[in-house]
Amino acid sequence: MAPSTPVTxxxxxxxxxxxxxxxxxxxxxxxxxxxxxxxxxxxxAPQVAAHRFLPLDVAGTTSGELARVLAHEDxxxxxxxxxxxxxxxxxxxxxxxxxxxxxLALLKTPPRLVHLGTIHEYGPVPLGTSVHEGTEPAPENPxxxxxxxxxxxxxxxxxxxxxxxxxxxxxxxxxxxPALESFFGSLAVRLRGADAATGIELTIxxxxxxxxxxxxxxDAVVRAARIRHADxxxxxxxxxxxxxxxxxxxxVAAAGLPAETIRERRGEVRSRGADWIQVDISRAxxxxxxxxxxxxxxxxxxxxxxxxxxQPLPDRHLG
Numbered sequence: 001m002a003p004s005t006p007v008t009x010x011x012x013x014x015x016x017x018x019x020x021x022x023x024x025x026x027x028x029x030x031x032x033x034x035x036x037x038x039x040x041x042x043x044x045a046p047q048v049a050a051h052r053f054l055p056l057d058v059a060g061t062t063s064g065e066l067a068r069v070l071a072h073e074d075x076x077x078x079x080x081x082x083x084x085x086x087x088x089x090x091x092x093x094x095x096x097x098x099x100x101x102x103x104l105a106l107l108k109t110p111p112r113l114v115h116l117g118t119i120h121e122y123g124p125v126p127l128g129t130s131v132h133e134g135t136e137p138a139p140e141n142p143x144x145x146x147x148x149x150x151x152x153x154x155x156x157x158x159x160x161x162x163x164x165x166x167x168x169x170x171x172x173x174x175x176x177x178p179a180l181e182s183f184f185g186s187l188a189v190r191l192r193g194a195d196a197a198t199g200i201e202l203t204i205x206x207x208x209x210x211x212x213x214x215x216x217x218x219d220a221v222v223r224a225a226r227i228r229h230a231d232x233x234x235x236x237x238x239x240x241x242x243x244x245x246x247x248x249x250x251x252v253a254a255a256g257l258p259a260e261t262i263r264e265r266r267g268e269v270r271s272r273g274a275d276w277i278q279v280d281i282s283r284a285x286x287x288x289x290x291x292x293x294x295x296x297x298x299x300x301x302x303x304x305x306x307x308x309x310x311q312p313l314p315d316r317h318l319g
Contacts, residue, residue: 008226010035011030011035012074013036013037013075014054014075014077015030015040016040016041016058016100017040017081018081019039020041020081021178022173023041025214025218027047029219029222038052038054039051039052040053040054040058042056047177056069059091059096063106064103067107070103070111071107076112077111077112077113078111078112078113079113080115082096089142090146093147093149094150096150097154101163113154114221115154115165115166115167117147117167118144119171119172120147120274120277123139123144124138124275127275127276129278130280133231133233154232155167158232166227166230168224169233169236171236172210173211173217174247175215175294176214180307184247184251185303187200187202188304191251191252191255192255192308201264202264204248204264207244208243209242210237210277211296212292215293219293220236223290227288231283234287236284237281238279238292241276247296254300
């Protein structure tokens with residue numbers, strides 16, 4: 001099956017969650033292809049200085065007000081790249097999508113919606129299998145359950161014809177400007193301050209997971225934004241399960257540090273991820289004409305280069 005024919009020419013895109021680790025890359029990518037970007041977030045951050053910025057708490061506003069804002073901005077596409085943890089789990093992941101869908105329903109010509117879900121919405125799967133779009137979701141942790149609830153709302157609306165939308169369930173990301181609360185983002189910060197003599201003690205999950213470069217994930221989003229009225233669910237990953245210990249070694253190598261910098265210790269690792277994740281990306285190839293381009297080494301070098309020594313280490317332990 002050949003890729004769908006995308007909409008051509010410049011578009012106007014509202015990126016919700018524009019100041020986040022994914023949002024900043026999305027704003028830059030849409031701008032680089034010639035599209036106009038409206039960066040939407042609760043608080044301004046320097047990384048969106050090149051774009052029109054709109055301070056807005058989407059989950060906290062009314063659907064009517066949000067509809068008026070979107071109509072005034074005259075956007076062709078809305079990309080929802082927001083997420084929240086802890087106390088904001090329901091507010092930022094579920095309530096926000098409820099507000100957004102209600103607002104889009106009020107518009108005479110709603111923009112296309114690209115909603116970023118997570119591959120963790122599927123929950124654990126048997127060792128050796130690939131997660132495809134027909135896999136029945138059965139998440140076990142609160143974050144994945146909240147994201148699944150939001151994704152299902154978007155999928156229901158799209159399949160009912162209420163809007164033109166797509167959910168991209170994205171694997172864990174690597175690459176430039178990582179989230180500092182992520183395992184590899186926090187590890188990169190620790191490596192920046194590591195003492196060569198003492199090194200770092202680290203508990204590493206005995207797991208194999210699919211990681212995709214954030215720049216590849218963003219490329220998939222940009223492509224999905226231009227494919228109208230297509231299948232509303234697409235998985236995005238690198239297409240293979242990678243050993244977490246190997247990933248750690250790659251980051252240490254990218255840092256130019258000796259392998260013995262990491263001293264592995266025994267212990268249980270608290271993680272949001274399953275021990276085995278491998279994504280079937282065949283639909284993304286057919287529908288979007290997309291495939292991952294960056295190697296693991298390139299991703300880790302970009303991560304290392306963009307994590308500054310002055311960035312604080314998050315106090316959350318992830319793995």
